[in-house]
Amino acid sequence: MHVDKLAVIGVGLIGASCALAFRGAGAVSQVIGVGRSQTNLDRACARGAIDRGVMLDDDWTHEVADADLVLIAIPVAQYRHVLAALADTLHEGAVITDAGSTKQDVVLAARETLKKRLPQFVPGHPIAGSERSGAEAGDPSLYVGRQVILTPLPETSPSAIALVADFWTACGARVARLDPARHDRILAAVSHLPHLLASALVAEIASRSDSAEYLGNAGSGFRDFTRIAAGSPEMWRDIALANRDALLSEIATYRTAIEALSLSIEHGDAAALETMLTRAAQTRREWAETAGGIATSGGS
Amino acid sequence: MHVDKLAVIGVGLIGASCALAFRGAGAVSQVIGVGRSQTNLDRACARGAIDRGVMLDDDWTHEVADADLVLIAIPVAQYRHVLAALADTLHEGAVITDAGSTKQDVVLAARETLKKRLPQFVPGHPIAGSERSGAEAGDPSLYVGRQVILTPLPETSPSAIALVADFWTACGARVARLDPARHDRILAAVSHLPHLLASALVAEIASRSDSAEYLGNAGSGFRDFTRIAAGSPEMWRDIALANRDALLSEIATYRTAIEALSLSIEHGDAAALETMLTRAAQTRREWAETAGGIATSGGS
Numbered sequence: 001m002h003v004d005k006l007a008v009i010g011v012g013l014i015g016a017s018c019a020l021a022f023r024g025a026g027a028v029s030q031v032i033g034v035g036r037s038q039t040n041l042d043r044a045c046a047r048g049a050i051d052r053g054v055m056l057d058d059d060w061t062h063e064v065a066d067a068d069l070v071l072i073a074i075p076v077a078q079y080r081h082v083l084a085a086l087a088d089t090l091h092e093g094a095v096i097t098d099a100g101s102t103k104q105d106v107v108l109a110a111r112e113t114l115k116k117r118l119p120q121f122v123p124g125h126p127i128a129g130s131e132r133s134g135a136e137a138g139d140p141s142l143y144v145g146r147q148v149i150l151t152p153l154p155e156t157s158p159s160a161i162a163l164v165a166d167f168w169t170a171c172g173a174r175v176a177r178l179d180p181a182r183h184d185r186i187l188a189a190v191s192h193l194p195h196l197l198a199s200a201l202v203a204e205i206a207s208r209s210d211s212a213e214y215l216g217n218a219g220s221g222f223r224d225f226t227r228i229a230a231g232s233p234e235m236w237r238d239i240a241l242a243n244r245d246a247l248l249s250e251i252a253t254y255r256t257a258i259e260a261l262s263l264s265i266e267h268g269d270a271a272a273l274e275t276m277l278t279r280a281a282q283t284r285r286e287w288a289e290t291a292g293g294i295a296t297s298g299g300s
Numbered sequence: 301m302h303v304d305k306l307a308v309i310g311v312g313l314i315g316a317s318c319a320l321a322f323r324g325a326g327a328v329s330q331v332i333g334v335g336r337s338q339t340n341l342d343r344a345c346a347r348g349a350i351d352r353g354v355m356l357d358d359d360w361t362h363e364v365a366d367a368d369l370v371l372i373a374i375p376v377a378q379y380r381h382v383l384a385a386l387a388d389t390l391h392e393g394a395v396i397t398d399a400g401s402t403k404q405d406v407v408l409a410a411r412e413t414l415k416k417r418l419p420q421f422v423p424g425h426p427i428a429g430s431e432r433s434g435a436e437a438g439d440p441s442l443y444v445g446r447q448v449i450l451t452p453l454p455e456t457s458p459s460a461i462a463l464v465a466d467f468w469t470a471c472g473a474r475v476a477r478l479d480p481a482r483h484d485r486i487l488a489a490v491s492h493l494p495h496l497l498a499s500a501l502v503a504e505i506a507s508r509s510d511s512a513e514y515l516g517n518a519g520s521g522f523r524d525f526t527r528i529a530a531g532s533p534e535m536w537r538d539i540a541l542a543n544r545d546a547l548l549s550e551i552a553t554y555r556t557a558i559e560a561l562s563l564s565i566e567h568g569d570a571a572a573l574e575t576m577l578t579r580a581a582q583t584r585r586e587w588a589e590t591a592g593g594i595a596t597s598g599g600s
């Protein structure tokens with residue numbers, strides 16, 4: 001499993017980490033980075049993530065035309081322009097994949113833009129991140145032991161799927177497959193909703209005139225519960241809007257759960273509270289010992 | 301700052317950690333542990349947290365009568381019996397403190413039971429914990445760099461307050477003072493509510509017939525957001541009920557925030573989402589660099 005030329009479109013935390021991981025696995029010979037910021041491209045070069053950077057404003061397709069593998073790691077809302085350019089540029093042996101956090105919108109954009117290159121596209125989502133951002137936060141071990149979900153289309157070439165799966169496996173990740181709608185539903189519940197809940201709590205406390213006293217007495221529970229709230233506002237805004245329907249459904253379910261919780265406390269219903277807390281504690285402990293312990297042993 | 305005999309009532313994670321920390325600071329000569337489980341008392345002895353253990357079912361007051369400092373670290377709902385026994389037993393030079401997560405109910409219980417020993421009681425709350433429990437989880441460094449809140453009464457002896465503050469300072473903690481009602485209000489927002497929100501999310505997902513697929517695709521954001529959900533169901537049930545009014549008020553405020561969030565997503569209001577997410581990210585990043593970075597640098 002090796003290709004000569006990898007092109008990474010978007011060399012932020014995710015793109016730089018992927019490039020470093022693929023490199024570290026000996027899976028690529030040269031890496032071209034494409035981005036919006038010369039400063040960040042320079043950092044990606046200095047970090048060893050890419051060999052050469054080219055700006056999205058310049059003639060980047062010329063540099064990418066002979067790539068064997070293209071990884072898209074820009075905000076999902078910006079995919080269309082890039083996919084359309086790739087459709088007109090890439091050779092028929094190239095494989096395209098991505099690292100977007102939502103998949104139905106990515107599949108829709110691909111169907112509308114990639115045309116005859118559609119079978120070469122393997123939508124993907126490496127489930128790992130960090131509240132840090134930019135190429136300098138790139139970490140070759142970010143995907144070790146983590147889950148990468150591929151959501152191929154019926155048209156997707158089996159050899160393209162196999163190549164992308166092999167790349168991720170070489171980086172130490174576990175590869176799973178899901179239907180795009182199922183992916184979005186699951187991620188809404190276990191990723192997008194928790195992120196918004198943590199952000200909403202911090203923003204609400206921050207809005208108080210005496211927020212400093214609240215924050216000054218917050219401890220390690222608050223620290224962990226809210227860590228994800230430090231993430232990129234633009235990225236999470238886009239994810240929330242891109243996964244609107246699944247997220248609204250999850251929020252509605254959660255609001256019902258919180259209403260029940262509130263009633264239990266109001267009525268002093270110790271048994272109901274203990275039942276809920278026991279179910280949560282057992283589930284969380286089991287998760288830590290199985291999937292969670294493996295999938296998230298890394299630092300972020 | 302040194303006393304001869306410390307009695308720790310309740311030798312779980314908190315009691316054992318306090319005993320180990322006070323010991324490590326050279327602040328006590330001998331430590332008596334009082335508990336409900338002989339197994340746990342034996343573990344506390346083996347761990348070096350206590351010199352001798354006595355069961356709460358036995359004549360424990362006899363062992364505690366000549367203690368210079370008593371630390372209560374049992375569930376708040378069980379304080380009354382212990383405080384009443386201490387009122388009848390302790391000498392007038394003894395100081396009593398506690399580690400309970402709520403303070404208004406503790407103050408009420410103390411007022412109803414301690415009688416002439418009331419001025420010797422310094423209600424306290426070391427803001428540190430762990431999802432682990434029991435004496436074997438005891439950690440002498442649990443309070444290094446953490447906040448300890450004391451909520452003395454108007455009657456509390458200044459020398460008793462000074463002694464307890466000195467003990468915590470010797471363990472590396474920062475000592476602050478708050479009114480009991482203010483303490484409960486602040487902790488409801490930054491500790492009790494996040495705990496219940498994390499537990500509610502895990503319990504809700506666990507209740508689904510296909511929960512395994514959700515949990516199998518959960519990553520590091522879920523891991524951190526839900527870590528506190530693994531905590532003791534009994535302890536958090538009691539905290540929720542003990543701090544009922546403040547918690548209900550915080551839940552109501554939070555539900556309003558979630559309703560606004562849901563409407564922003566439903567209406568595709570990118571600006572409102574970004575405003576909320578930006579406020580949260582800025583606040584969380586600043587917190588990590590100041591109070592949070594200091595207060596929560598430890599492992600739990």
